[in-house]
């Protein structure tokens with residue numbers, strides 16, 4: 337018999353189930369993710385900081401977890417909710433079972449609830465503040481009060497909280513099926529602003545011939561320029577982009593200096609803000625690995641990986657930015673390109689991890705901009 341656990345939402349809804357992780361309590365914004373695989377990459381994506389992730393796929397954990405699939409050095413999600421934990425772990429890559437991994441990282445996990453009903457509730461009412469508790473004799477009213485007490489993500493700068501504390505050099509390329517990674521010869525020096533970067537982004541840049549210096553989110557732009565970068569990368573990250581004023585002003589300077597710049601997710605939103613666009617909080621965001629996005633110039637449709645709760649409002653785009661991509665789920669903006677500067681960004685995740693790799697050519701576009709700017 338597993339210990340009991342529950343999810344309490346700010347609207348008073350309570351789901352009773354069983355614990356698959358640490359004993360304790362955690363609050364956050366409850367979101368749903370429709371990916372069928374990649375639970376370990378999702379848990380370790382820093383962009384999930386202060387979010388409790390519900391996986392809609394009903395059977396989770398069958399491939400266990402391993403050291404290689406970590407997208408960062410920690411579990412950042414505030415909790416995990418699933419329908420059913422696989423009783424058997426079976427994969428040649430597995431090193432640990434998911435429930436033991438959650439316990440090790442002190443993450444509260446809830447299984448055995450009707451995740452379809454929860455997902456429909458979130459779809460109707462929007463992402464909600466929630467509290468998951470695991471243990472004996474849970475005080476339900478206190479859990480609802482804790483859910484209501486969560487401050488929410490709007491206005492919250494989490495990028496500076498999760499960012500690396502010190503700069504470092506990254507030179508590892510992508511993993512291939514034989515377990516080897518092979519970096520191309522380093523042609524370009526790219527400084528990556530770490531707002532909560534996923535490792536596979538860094539790997540995909542190295543794979544394409546970049547040598548990376550990863551710097552903390554609040555690194556003054558003068559220090560970045562002193563590194564003499566060929567280009568700058570703006571990473572994904574958690575929280576609201578609007579309060580990240582240090583990043584917005586740094587990007588404005590990079591634009592003035594014509595430095596090739598590529599942003600992903602939070603990095604995309606920050607580029608938009610730096611150019612004068614506005615961001616909005618979405619109802620329940622996009623979290624999954626099956627989202628169709630259209631590339632507007634060629635009309636091409638890509639299936640993409642997504643994880644965001646804020647978006648750049650296309651209505652507010654200044655004349656200096658062109659819309660390049662749109663979500664075919666809800667029509668929201670997915671990509672922008674500066675009209676006269678070598679700067680562009682994408683809202684979804686071209687690095688996948690987990691998810692399809694249709695959007696990977698966006699990395700090649702960054703390399704093209706680096707080539708044009710440097711002549712190398």
Ligand SMILES: NC(=O)CC[C@H](N)C(=O)O
Nearest residue numbers: 572573601602644645646
């Ligand atoms: N993955 C990300 O970078 C997410 C960006 C931002 N925190 C959002 O939720 O929209």
